[in-house]
Amino acid sequence: MRKLAAIVDLIRAAIDRHGGGWAGVRSVAARSLRVVRALGWSGFAQRIRASRQAEPRAATSPDAISFPTASQLSQLELSLGIMIHVFYADLLDELANDVAHVPVPFVLMVSVIDEQTRIAALSRFGKIPNVQTLHVRVVPNRGRDIAPFLLTFREEVLALDLICHIHTKKSLYSGSEQGKWRRYLIDALLGSNDRVAWILGMFQAMPRLGMVYPESFISMPLWAHTWLSNSGPARELGTRLGVGINPMAYLDYPAGSMFWARTDALRPLYELKLPLDAFPEEQGQTDGTTQHVVERMLGLIVRHQGMVLGVIPADGTATLRSEGERNWMTYFTAPLAHKVRFAAIDAKIVSFDLFDTLVTRPFLHPSGARDYLAHLVEKKFGLMDFATLRSRAETMARIKHGRDVDCTIIYDTMANTAELRGISVADLRELELDTEKRLLKPRATLIDSIRELAHSDKRIVAVSDMYFSTDELRRVLPPVVSDTLQKIHVSCENGWRKDTAEAWRHLPKIENVPTGQWLHVGDNEHSDVQLPLAMGFIHPVHALRSSSLLDVVPALRSLRPKSGQPDRWQDQLWLGLVANHFNELADGHPTTFGQPLAIEEPETLGYTVMGPLVLDYVIWLARLTLDSGAGRILFLSREGYLLQRAFQRLQMASPHLGVIQARYLLVSRRGVNTPALRTIEDLAGIFSAPYTGSLENLLNVRLGARITAVATKHLGRPFVATEVFLPQMSTRIIDWLRPLAATILDIAREERDLYMKYWEAQAGEGSVIVADIGYAGTIQTQLSKLTGHTLGGAYFAAKQAMDQVQVNDGWARARFFDERRGDPSESPVMKFHLMLEAILTSPDGQFSHFESGSGTPLPVHFPNAVNTSKWNMIERIQAGAQQFIDDVCNVTGAETADLAFDSIHVQEPLRCIGTGLWQLGKWAEALRVEDNYTGRGEVITASGHKA
Numbered sequence: 031m032r033k034l035a036a037i038v039d040l041i042r043a044a045i046d047r048h049g050g051g052w053a054g055v056r057s058v059a060a061r062s063l064r065v066v067r068a069l070g071w072s073g074f075a076q077r078i079r080a081s082r083q084a085e086p087r088a089a090t091s092p093d094a095i096s097f098p099t100a101s102q103l104s105q106l107e108l109s110l111g112i113m114i115h116v117f118y119a120d121l122l123d124e125l126a127n128d129v130a131h132v133p134v135p136f137v138l139m140v141s142v143i144d145e146q147t148r149i150a151a152l153s154r155f156g157k158i159p160n161v162q163t164l165h166v167r168v169v170p171n172r173g174r175d176i177a178p179f180l181l182t183f184r185e186e187v188l189a190l191d192l193i194c195h196i197h198t199k200k201s202l203y204s205g206s207e208q209g210k211w212r213r214y215l216i217d218a219l220l221g222s223n224d225r226v227a228w229i230l231g232m233f234q235a236m237p238r239l240g241m242v243y244p245e246s247f248i249s250m251p252l253w254a255h256t257w258l259s260n261s262g263p264a265r266e267l268g269t270r271l272g273v274g275i276n277p278m279a280y281l282d283y284p285a286g287s288m289f290w291a292r293t294d295a296l297r298p299l300y301e302l303k304l305p306l307d308a309f310p311e312e313q314g315q316t317d318g319t320t321q322h323v324v325e326r327m328l329g330l331i332v333r334h335q336g337m338v339l340g341v342i343p344a345d346g347t348a349t350l351r352s353e354g355e356r357n358w359m360t361y362f363t364a365p366l367a368h369k370v371r372f373a374a375i376d377a378k379i380v381s382f383d384l385f386d387t388l389v390t391r392p393f394l395h396p397s398g399a400r401d402y403l404a405h406l407v408e409k410k411f412g413l414m415d416f417a418t419l420r421s422r423a424e425t426m427a428r429i430k431h432g433r434d435v436d437c438t439i440i441y442d443t444m445a446n447t448a449e450l451r452g453i454s455v456a457d458l459r460e461l462e463l464d465t466e467k468r469l470l471k472p473r474a475t476l477i478d479s480i481r482e483l484a485h486s487d488k489r490i491v492a493v494s495d496m497y498f499s500t501d502e503l504r505r506v507l508p509p510v511v512s513d514t515l516q517k518i519h520v521s522c523e524n525g526w527r528k529d530t531a532e533a534w535r536h537l538p539k540i541e542n543v544p545t546g547q548w549l550h551v552g553d554n555e556h557s558d559v560q561l562p563l564a565m566g567f568i569h570p571v572h573a574l575r576s577s578s579l580l581d582v583v584p585a586l587r588s589l590r591p592k593s594g595q596p597d598r599w600q601d602q603l604w605l606g607l608v609a610n611h612f613n614e615l616a617d618g619h620p621t622t623f624g625q626p627l628a629i630e631e632p633e634t635l636g637y638t639v640m641g642p643l644v645l646d647y648v649i650w651l652a653r654l655t656l657d658s659g660a661g662r663i664l665f666l667s668r669e670g671y672l673l674q675r676a677f678q679r680l681q682m683a684s685p686h687l688g689v690i691q692a693r694y695l696l697v698s699r700r701g702v703n704t705p706a707l708r709t710i711e712d713l714a715g716i717f718s719a720p721y722t723g724s725l726e727n728l729l730n731v732r733l734g735a736r737i738t739a740v741a742t743k744h745l746g747r748p749f750v751a752t753e754v755f756l757p758q759m760s761t762r763i764i765d766w767l768r769p770l771a772a773t774i775l776d777i778a779r780e781e782r783d784l785y786m787k788y789w790e791a792q793a794g795e796g797s798v799i800v801a802d803i804g805y806a807g808t809i810q811t812q813l814s815k816l817t818g819h820t821l822g823g824a825y826f827a828a829k830q831a832m833d834q835v836q837v838n839d840g841w842a843r844a845r846f847f848d849e850r851r852g853d854p855s856e857s858p859v860m861k862f863h864l865m866l867e868a869i870l871t872s873p874d875g876q877f878s879h880f881e882s883g884s885g886t887p888l889p890v891h892f893p894n895a896v897n898t899s900k901w902n903m904i905e906r907i908q909a910g911a912q913q914f915i916d917d918v919c920n921v922t923g924a925e926t927a928d929l930a931f932d933s934i935h936v937q938e939p940l941r942c943i944g945t946g947l948w949q950l951g952k953w954a955e956a957l958r959v960e961d962n963y964t965g966r967g968e969v970i971t972a973s974g975h976k977a
Contacts, residue, residue, distance in 0.1 A: 113140075113194070113195050117143060117198050128220040130158050138164050143170075176324050188300055196288045215243075242289060242350065248344065251572075252356060260326055264327060281326055282354040295332040370476070377549035380550075382515075390471055390473055403462060413458075436502070444458070499520065550567060555572070627942075632903050667697055667874075684926050687927055707778035710764065723753065724754070727962070734879055803827065823841065871904060876894055
């Protein structure tokens with residue numbers, strides 16, 4: 031008990047130091063065990079007592095320990111039990127040795143299938159020292175280990191706080207005894223006194239920890255982490271439990287049904303009071319039974335109770351993850367084309383699923399495409415809630431005909447609904463077909479595979495559970511897909527669905543090919559992989575669908591819409607395009623999918639990170655411009671270089687935005703500082719920003735070379751070489767320059783006259799909005815002083831200092847972060863602004879000022895242009911961003927300007943880059959930002975580190 035309390039103390043200390051997050055407890059157990067081994071338990075206890083007398087301190091070495099106050103320390107207050115189902119009596123000794131590792135008193139519950147085993151269990155388990163109470167009961171061979179857990183020991187389990195569930199797993203149906211699987215699971219849960227103490231300590235220290243279990247055993251394929259044959263009964267059970275079931279989702283659950291759990295986390299299961307006959311009689315079933323459904327629902331139930339899962343890594347490290355790995359790396363072992371080529375060696379026929387396998391839509395889920403179609407129907411026909419009407423008509427038609435039905439039957443059924451009010455169902459059907467044809471894109475890797483297979487005289491067909499007939503599919507599929515398919519077997523015509531196995535029973539006879547010579551390729555884990563595999567087909571090739579990539583790859587999981595976020599088709603659009611892009615990489619270059627995720631090409635950074643962010647910004651900017659009545663946008667150099675091009679693409683897609691004039695404005699803080707000077711006191715604003723460095727450099731970067739030369743001549747070169755500090759020395763520096771006021775203001779007047787000529791040509795008449803990344807609005811403020819114009823500002827981000835733009839009634843708005851409205855400071859746009867600045871640049875150096883050239887202002891730039899090789903990298907990033915914008919515009923056309931993405935979620939890819947979750951290649955060395963304005967003169971990498 032004393033040892034266990036010490037572990038609890040350590041875990042609580044880590045949570046106290048790290049805010050209770052998972053990151054704070056990752057290494058605590060390992061560290062504590064190292065200290066225990068080094069000091070022994072008595073020495074460890076002495077350190078605990080000493081620590082209770084001291085203030086908490088930060089850990090300075092791997093074995094250093096800090097503790098919360100004494101009031102936060104306590105003994106283990108959780109009652110616990112272990113429930114074991116013993117089907118194989120020969121494992122009694124093994125399991126007895128395992129449960130003997132529990133270092134505190136516990137209740138032991140054992141279910142057995144015959145009297146002989148009951149007697150042996152009483153004898154063997156009765157010798158374990160810490161067994162407080164022993165129950166051994168004979169149970170029917172029904173429901174395997176789950177039924178005894180829920181039914182036989184229901185009252186005993188509910189009387190406890192914690193329960194550990196294990197059983198004599200052999201899984202002989204797999205063809206061989208799975209002893210390694212059993213030992214892997216039990217060792218992670220009960221492998222030693224230290225292991226059990228750590229787990230119990232975690233439950234004591236974290237009240238929201240609902241379940242602890244090991245990561246899936248390595249033999250479990252990725253696709254087995256889905257509902258497979260269990261989705262139907264899971265929906266029924268989920269309805270009774272109030273737990274929603276997504277049949278396409280990847281699941282976190284204790285595969286093998288061994289775990290530690292808080293009984294409150296599983297209480298809803300016990301409250302169902304399932305009868306024994308809810309579990310089928312034992313017939314060697316491998317899936318689809320109540321016990322299989324319950325096993326997969328355990329994680330969902332825990333989370334539904336407001337608790338978290340703790341998944342032990344596969345290497346057994348004493349750490350917990352809140353979401354499982356699910357053996358995801360097993361999918362990314364080879365390019366998809368290589369998998370198909372290898373699997374098809376002995377195949378005479380190769381079949382492919384269609385949607386999400388051979389063709390993709392630009393939306394994350396089919397619901398996004400359906401809702402987008404409903405949007406088009408409402409816009410064109412004024413019909414509300416088309417998605418619901420169509421779904422209802424399809425259900426009614428299927429019930430009436432007793433099978434899958436095609437579009438013609440669905441729309442004929444819909445014609446009888448009152449809501450259509452005379453709307454032509456033929457026109458609705460045409461809109462659906464035309465929209466599908468416009469949206470569908472081929473999955474390039476598999477199309478290449480089909481061409482290769484066709485050259486080897488293999489028959490190529492498609493098999494789909496679908497409401498489109500063959501003729502309709504030939505119409506909507508891209509020609510490159512349709513032309514390669516020798517036959518399309520579709521359920522709405524033949525009545526055989528894949529997900530009921532009927533298609534797999536009948537089609538080999540139709541095609542006259544034995545199952546052992548038939549290879550299928552598809553994305554659905556149940557109908558395309560599990561069922562044909564179970565029926566003797568060549569091991570199918572799993573072609574992961576794009577949406578599942580966000581479930582499967584840990585580095586992409588944060589892209590999933592957060593719980594409670596509206597499931598809007600607009601957000602499904604940008605997420606779908608990003609997921610499709612990553613899936614194309616996964617198909618061809620799976621080795622990039624590791625920890626962290628490797629972004630090997632600049633275009634990928636542009637497409638997945640900058641594209642959604644920039645498009646969302648320019649759409650918002652367009653709306654803001656129209657609403658404000660402004661007729662012109664001036665994109666400030668250099669950050670406006672890509673933004674202007676993005677806006678022009680938006681204008682081409684949305685012609686009504688043609689009323690807005692969008693131009694690129696040569697400007698910089700230096701470029702407006704000097705022209706805006708009208709008195710020597712105006713220097714106070716210019717010198718208010720922080721600076722450390724020589725006076726000479728300060729004058730050069732903020733006022734220009736001419737004023738620097740005048741000051742050097744007057745003050746002397748040694749003097750201007752002295753170091754100055756701003757804003758502390760602002761008044762003193764102004765006093766040094768005061769004797770030069772007339773000369774400085776003459777230079778300012780000359781620059782002002784030239785800049786105003788340029789300004790009038792660019793800004794014209796009427797209201798103007800300046801567009802930029804933002805922060806403090808210094809350029810907008812100086813421009814307003816210089817030109818006398820009332821200016822609006824549209825920015826990525828605004829800090830409190832942005833209020834200075836109110837000169838001449840100016841105003842400013844920010845899309846992603848605005849400190850003035852209390853936005854959280856961890857906004858990725860603000861936190862990783864250097865990344866944005868490095869990408870949103872131009873091939874020219876920073877603008878300095880204008881010089882006169884035959885009456886025309888000639889721009890002068892600082893000699894800091896990006897060199898050719900680095901610009902080529904940046905240009906490729908920007909090209910990727912523009913390709914993303916084009917892809918969105920190709921879907922939504924003139925309505926692109928009406929889109930509105932979730933402004934918080936669309937920043938998530940930037941956060942993934944900034945935090946290193948996605949790792950950039952060596953080419954990212956081109957992403958650097960110079961910082962001369964503050965005097966440091968450093969080149970700063972996009973990650974914020976000094977180069």
